[in-house]
Amino acid sequence: MIANTSSSDLHKLFNNSLVQVVAILLIAYLMQRVSHTFIERLVRRAVKADRFESKIDKIKREDTVIQIARKMVSFVLWATVLLVVLSLLGINLAALATGAGVFGVVFGLGAQNTIKDYLAGFYILTENQYRVGDIVTLSGGTTTQLGTSGVVEEISLRITKLRDLDGTLNIVRNGEAGIITNRTSKYSSVVVDLGVDYKSDIDVVEAVINQVGIDMLADERYTSLITEPIKFLRVEQFTDSGVTVRSLGRVRPASQWEIAGDFRRRVKKALEKADIAMAMQQRMVHTASSHYKTRSNT
Incomplete structure (x- = not known):
């Protein structure tokens, strides 16, 4: 009797949508942690040392690939979780997809810059233009002629984060990077x-x-x-x-x-x-003499 009651209670408990959502979120979180560890180990083994000038260059490349791969996996994972949770909550995904299709057409017309950012980020990654830890200057995305300079802290397919000498964090869209000056590439x-x-x-x-x-x-x-x-x-x-x-x-x-x-x-x-004198700035100063006539009063 007690066993049957307990079994029935557990069945009702796991049929509860809220409990299922919590369980899915917990599983997704654990999967994300495991996938991040797996990605790091996979990339560290896959990247060949003989393709780089030094060990530092190899590590920079690995860190960059790991960072972007983790973000992509996390995006796919949580997007899937969102769809599953919406289904559990009884939301009609077909109707939602129809509405999303109409919204997507409208959104797509104004998303050209975002698409440009993602494409630029893809080329930055595949062509190894710069890596996490590099010191770079990006000429785009700024009104100054000097561009935006700093240490690359983070790269995604859409943006690059640079930390300058003052500690300021600058965020530049990849589509606006412009001319890229890498001060720490190879030598x-x-x-x-x-x-x-x-x-x-x-x-x-x-x-x-x-x-x-x-x-x-x-x-x-x-x-x-x-x-x-x-x-x-x-x-x-x-x-x-x-x-x-x-x-x-x-x-x-x-x-x-x-x-x-x-x-x-x-x-x-x-x-x-060696008794060699350093150059010193010299200035020639010319003074004009003034002559005043003194008239005595008699």
């Missing part, structure tokens, strides 16, 4: 211009710069980051204050700013030891 260059006095011996300046570049390459902090040591490139220009010389080196992506800063510091000290 980066260190370009340093230094001004020295006109009396300086350029041969000595060149020797000092090249030695500093060699010393930095030997430094254990930079050995894995510098691929080509910084060295004297050419005399760049003559200015009012002195001679500008240019140095050039090749480094791992995103390390150019740190290395360039330390290179300037070291070169300044080395030039001082």
Whole structure:
């Protein structure tokens, strides 16, 4: 008797639409968690290391693919859950589909920009234009000539999120990305211009710069980051204050700013030891003398 009552109660309980909806939502949540873990493991194994310049490039590509794949799977999963829940609640999906068809025609006329965003996002992903963790400048979607710059925090098929140096999060539609400048793709260059006095011996300046570049390459902090040591490139220009010389080196992506800063510091000290004066801004000041006649009163 008790067993039959319990069985009947359980049957009624699971026939309750609200309980079924809760159960479906719980199962969907667990499926999402499992699918996210599966996607990460699958992508990590599928992406081949020999296609990339470095391990960092490989990880960036993996993170980007994982991020987008997870969003796509989640969208399909929850869209399916929505349809199942609506069916359980007794909503006529056929009538809903008819209404959605009419709405879709109207919506489609105004959704051209959204379609453009998704297509652009697809090409960004497949062509590996930039990855999560890259430092990029997107010229579109802004009224400034400099564009929108920052570290790529998130990429979806519709938008890209960039975090700039001030910590501001900028969201750019992929269809408005415009010209994409990727500062961390494959390698980066260190370009340093230094001004020295006109009396300086350029041969000595060149020797000092090249030695500093060699010393930095030997430094254990930079050995894995510098691929080509910084060295004297050419005399760049003559200015009012002195001679500008240019140095050039090749480094791992995103390390150019740190290395360039330390290179300037070291070169300044080395030039001082070699009695090479840095260029100083000079100004010629002309003064006009005024002569006043003094008339004595008698």
